[in-house]
Amino acid sequence: MTSIYPFILALHSTWRWIVLIIFISSLLRFAYQKKNRRRFTPTDNFLKNTVIFTFYTQALLGIILYILSPITQYFLTHFNTAVHLRQIRFFGMEHSSMMILAGIFLLIGSLKSKNADTDDRRFKILLIWFGLALLIALSSIPWEFSPLTSRPSFRSF
Numbered sequence: 326m327t328s329i330y331p332f333i334l335a336l337h338s339t340w341r342w343i344v345l346i347i348f349i350s351s352l353l354r355f356a357y358q359k360k361n362r363r364r365f366t367p368t369d370n371f372l373k374n375t376v377i378f379t380f381y382t383q384a385l386l387g388i389i390l391y392i393l394s395p396i397t398q399y400f401l402t403h404f405n406t407a408v409h410l411r412q413i414r415f416f417g418m419e420h421s422s423m424m425i426l427a428g429i430f431l432l433i434g435s436l437k438s439k440n441a442d443t444d445d446r447r448f449k450i451l452l453i454w455f456g457l458a459l460l461i462a463l464s465s466i467p468w469e470f471s472p473l474t475s476r477p478s479f480r481s482f
């Protein structure tokens with residue numbers, strides 16, 4: 326079971342770029358469409374669903390990692406000590422809970438946008454909720470340049 330851990334870790338690390346590219350380009354398109362008072366087209370709906378799909382796939386990989394990772398296992402079995410260790414606490418608590426929060430924001434944005442009465446309002450709702458979710462995700466990624474919890478930008482399989 327643990328032998329798939331490095332593979333899932335590399336997949337989770339790489340998939341982050343796919344999530345971010347789709348997420349950022351979709352938000353840019355929503356902003357452009359709104360600014361130019363365009364209709365909410367099937368392409369926009371497809372992009373909205375693709376953001377959710379790629380993000381939730383990443384969350385699923387994250388949950389699998391949470392079960393397999395020696396870091397999170399240490400966190401769960403030595404909670405009282407581990408909660409004071411920044412790197413361990415980051416993966417055991419902060420990263421996972423913030424990403425779940427971002428996922429909830431995506432869901433709220435998606436559901437609210439469905440009930441919007443105009444296309445302008447639909448874009449606005451998506452920009453607000455998806456924008457907040459993106460900010461939460463960006464601030465919770467263990468970036469290579471982060472002085473707090475640094476992980477490589479690219480991991481080989």
Ligand code: HEM
Pocket residue numbers: 334335337338340341344345380383384385386387388390391394395396397416420421424425462466467476477480
């Ligand atoms: C419910 C959601 C998530 C959970 C439970 C989760 C869980 C984890 C865990 C446990 C690790 C550490 C694995 C280890 O080093 O042993 C990790 C690493 C990481 N996560 Fe997540 N994650 C989630 C969502 C996300 C999302 C949405 C992104 C980015 C879009 C992301 C990006 C990363 C990155 C870049 C790493 C470092 C990977 C590496 O060390 O190469 N995670 N995640």
